[in-house]
Amino acid sequence: xxxxxxxKFYHRSAQxxxxxxxxxxxxxxxxxxxxxxxELQSQYGxxxxxYYASFFKDQRYAEIFNLYLYGGMFDGMASLIDRFTPFxxxxxxxxxxxxxxxVGLWGVWxxxxxxxxxxxxxxxxxxxxxxxxxxxxxxxxxxxxxFSTGIIWTLYFMARLYQKMExxxxxxxxxxxxxxxxxxxxxxxxxxxxVMVLAFWLVPMGLEVIKPLWKTxxxxxxxxxxxxxxxxxxxxxxxxxxxxYVVMLxxxxxxxxxxxxxxxxxxxxxxxxxxxxEVLLDGKTYRSTELPWFYVPLYFGIQLPEFLLVLLISGLVxxxxxxxxxxxxxxxxxxxxLLMAFMPIxxxxxxxxxxxxxxxxxxxxxxxxxxxxxxxxxxxxxxxxGEFEQKxxxxxxxxxxxxxxxxxxxxxxxxxxxxxxxxxxxANRFTGDVPGAFGRYELDYWGTSFKEAAxxxxxxxxxxxxxxxxxxxxxxxxxxxxxxxxxLPPDYEPVVANEPAEFFLSTTRWMCQxxxxxxxxxxxxxxxxxxxxxxxxxxxxxxxxxxxxxxxx
Numbered sequence: 140x141x142x143x144x145x146x147k148f149y150h151r152s153a154q155x156x157x158x159x160x161x162x163x164x165x166x167x168x169x170x171x172x173x174x175x176x177x178e179l180q181s182q183y184g185x186x187x188x189x190y191y192a193s194f195f196k197d198q199r200y201a202e203i204f205n206l207y208l209y210g211g212m213f214d215g216m217a218s219l220i221d222r223f224t225p226f227x228x229x230x231x232x233x234x235x236x237x238x239x240x241x242v243g244l245w246g247v248w249x250x251x252x253x254x255x256x257x258x259x260x261x262x263x264x265x266x267x268x269x270x271x272x273x274x275x276x277x278x279x280x281x282x283x284x285x286f287s288t289g290i291i292w293t294l295y296f297m298a299r300l301y302q303k304m305e306x307x308x309x310x311x312x313x314x315x316x317x318x319x320x321x322x323x324x325x326x327x328x329x330x331x332x333x334v335m336v337l338a339f340w341l342v343p344m345g346l347e348v349i350k351p352l353w354k355t356x357x358x359x360x361x362x363x364x365x366x367x368x369x370x371x372x373x374x375x376x377x378x379x380x381x382x383x384y385v386v387m388l389x390x391x392x393x394x395x396x397x398x399x400x401x402x403x404x405x406x407x408x409x410x411x412x413x414x415x416x417e418v419l420l421d422g423k424t425y426r427s428t429e430l431p432w433f434y435v436p437l438y439f440g441i442q443l444p445e446f447l448l449v450l451l452i453s454g455l456v457x458x459x460x461x462x463x464x465x466x467x468x469x470x471x472x473x474x475x476x477l478l479m480a481f482m483p484i485x486x487x488x489x490x491x492x493x494x495x496x497x498x499x500x501x502x503x504x505x506x507x508x509x510x511x512x513x514x515x516x517x518x519x520x521x522x523x524x525g526e527f528e529q530k531x532x533x534x535x536x537x538x539x540x541x542x543x544x545x546x547x548x549x550x551x552x553x554x555x556x557x558x559x560x561x562x563x564x565x566a567n568r569f570t571g572d573v574p575g576a577f578g579r580y581e582l583d584y585w586g587t588s589f590k591e592a593a594x595x596x597x598x599x600x601x602x603x604x605x606x607x608x609x610x611x612x613x614x615x616x617x618x619x620x621x622x623x624x625x626x627l628p629p630d631y632e633p634v635v636a637n638e639p640a641e642f643f644l645s646t647t648r649w650m651c652q653x654x655x656x657x658x659x660x661x662x663x664x665x666x667x668x669x670x671x672x673x674x675x676x677x678x679x680x681x682x683x684x685x686x687x688x689x690x691x692x
Contacts, residue, residue, distance in 0.1 A: 149257025153248045153264055157241060160268065164237045164278075170560040171278040172590025173229045178621035179204055180281045181228055184214030190392045191215075200392050208405040210328035210391035213239070213285040229625065233278045236285075240277030243288030244268065247506045250295045251513055253302075254469055254476075263506075263513035266450070269551040272442045272497075273505050275563030279587065280499065282330065287503040289326025290336060294479060294507075296322060297340050298472040300375060304344070305468050311374050320379045324386025331387070331394075331405045337380065339478040343471035344371055412493045417649060422579040427495040432488045438498035439484075441570040441580060443505070446547045448567070451508050454515030461514050473514075480507035497581045516544075558665050561588060573666040578650075586646050588663040588670035589622035595661045596642060596673055597627065606630040613639070615676070617654055618646035643674040 186200035201207045206214075213235075221231040247267050252260030267273060277284055296319035303309055326333045348367045351360050387402075388394050394401045418427045420434060440448065454461065462470060484501060487494065494500060520540055524533050555562050558573070564583050566576035576582060596614070606612055610630070616623060617636040623644055624633050634640050636654060645652040647669050657674030664670065 144258070146257045149252070149261045153245075153257075153261050156261075156264060156268065157245055157248075160244065161241060164234070164241065167560065168233045168237050168278055169226075169230055171233050172560070172587035173619075173622050173625060174279050174585035174587055175619040175622065176585075177229065177232070177279060177281065178625070179206060180214050181218070181232065183209075183211065184216075184218030184232075187211035187215035187392060188218045195392075195395075198392070205408075207393040208408055209282065209330060210387060210394070212325055212328035212390035213281050215390070217281065232281065236281055237278045239288050240274075240284050243284065243291050243506065246288065246291035246295055247509060250291060250298065250472075250476075251510045253295065253298050254465075254472060254510060255514055255517055259510070259513045259517050262516050263509045265548065266447050266509040266512055267506050269548055269555075270444060270447060270505055270509070271551075271555050271558060271562040271565035272499075273502060274555065275558075275561065275565070276499065276502060278560070279585075280502070283499050283502040286326060286329045286333060287506060289322060289329060290333060290479065290503045291506050292322045293319065293326055293333075293336055294472070294475060297336075297475060298468070301343070301468040301471045304347075304371075305466075316375065316378055317382060320382025321386055323379065324383035325390065327383060327387040328390025330409075331391075331402050332409050334406070335483070336479055337376075337383075339475055339482070341376070342478060343474045344375075346474075347467070347471065410490075410492065414493045414495060416495050418495050419579065419581050419649075427493045428491075430491060430494055432491065434494060435484050435487050435498050435501060438580070439501075439504075441566050441576060442497065443508070443567065444547075444551055444565075445567050445569065446544070446551075447509065447512055448569075450512035450515045453519065454511040457515055457518055461518055464518070476507045476510055480504045480511070495581075496584045561665055561670060564665065564668075564670070573668050577647075577668045581648065582668065583646065583670040584648055586619040586622045586648070586671070589618060589644065589646070590626050591663050592644055592661060592671040592673055593623045593626040595663075596631075596644070599660055599673075612641045615640035615643045615655070616645070617651035618644070618648070618671075639676075641675070641677050643676055645672050645674075646670070647672065 183200060183203045183206040186197070186203060189197045190200055200211065217232045217235045218228075220235055221228050224231045224234075226234065244264060244267060248260040248264040250260075251263035254260075273287075296315055299315045300311060300319065303312055303315070323333075323337070326336075345368075348371065349364055352364055388398055391402075394405075414427055416427045418425050418430065418434075420430070421437065425431070425434075443451070462473065465473060481504070484504060486492075487501075520537070523536050523540060527533050527536060554565065558565060561583060563585075564573060566573050566580065566582075570576045570580070573582065600606060600612070611632050612630060613632050613634045614623070614627075615636050615638055616633050620633045624631070636643070636645070636651070643655050643657050645654065652669065652672040655674065655676070657676045658678060659672060660675045661673035662669050662671075
């Protein structure tokens, strides 16, 4: 029988992988453009810092769109760090964002290792790193990535407490309990909807507590069950909730104004979010408030890599066998992971809340799916090895399975390199890759390609000798203005998309590029798919109805 590799090997491998990713982060974080929401998020972060700097007097945070409904943990932290870095505000935000994402990746390794040893942790980490939609969001998504990192570490410390509860004379480890409360509070200080994880945490505990009632239903057993519920409540749930609540309030200025009602108002607002925009799904346009039940599952089906989807489905099919091979604390953690990964998706399928920007609001589920997939990978690997008795045949099977995984990983890395820095637009082969998804699904919905477009507009004008002295070139923009103008000098001025201008800059979302005729001079593309288009309007609309191309990429 093949000897398993030592745990130290997996631990060192995970450290090396995170180290390599940290180097890549430092080398590439400046490549990413700002997103549609990022300018407002930056303003909110500054307002949160000023709120505390003014000793709670400056409350302009409440005037910045609806961002007061979110805690200011990440945006405030990023704005504070920006005061001490040599980078621009958005470069700093992207570096901080990516660093938080790396912390989340390390949490996946830790939680996976807790579930099935170092092999499961390492596989889960690799799967998540090779998921472009998650990796791409790591650099400029200030809501969903920090929230996802908070979810991962909250589940990890909850799992640690499950382990402590297995002994008869159990006593919660104070250090772990405090860490859980702080991490949970920080996560709620980003998005209060994360409170659902607290309810999910109670489910495995409750099922374990009432287990004696399944065998013997009498007054004595009932009293013991009630006593244990109380024991868990005052030793675990109440302290964690209090710590988390205090930390959340520290992070969230608006919640401080009414500590009870304002968080409840935010929860109510998020459950009936009024955002009403056009959403593309399988070639059809829907209103974000009138989406079909399969919206979230379908987007996961096109945005997750093929090997992750196959392993995830295998994990769900093999769940009874995986369950039986786990210890009681691991079973509790597995149930917690499944609840956190799939119950919010099920809720969206049933309640049809307003959703948009593909499935980015459910990014937190992807790391948990990777852990389930990693459990399946290890289970299949051990089963396949066990089907053979000769060592050479076991080695051959192991080598073959590792080769398949390695080839898939290398292929996926090549895809991600080709898409860089727009990894988040990835679509798998089941959809026909990115070309097959174009015009059918949302791709560059945040307009991050506007950075590259803005830089190439300047290069194009520079070839003509630059903007004439005293002249200001107007750019009609269909898309996020800030995502372009932050990279253009003052002699460029944005105007509404249908107003007179020298240039027209457009996202390809909603096929906005067809809004105006003009001489197409720049096209930002990946895998042959246009993400942003620039047209020269100076020759007049009618003259360029043919959309003649001058530059293409």
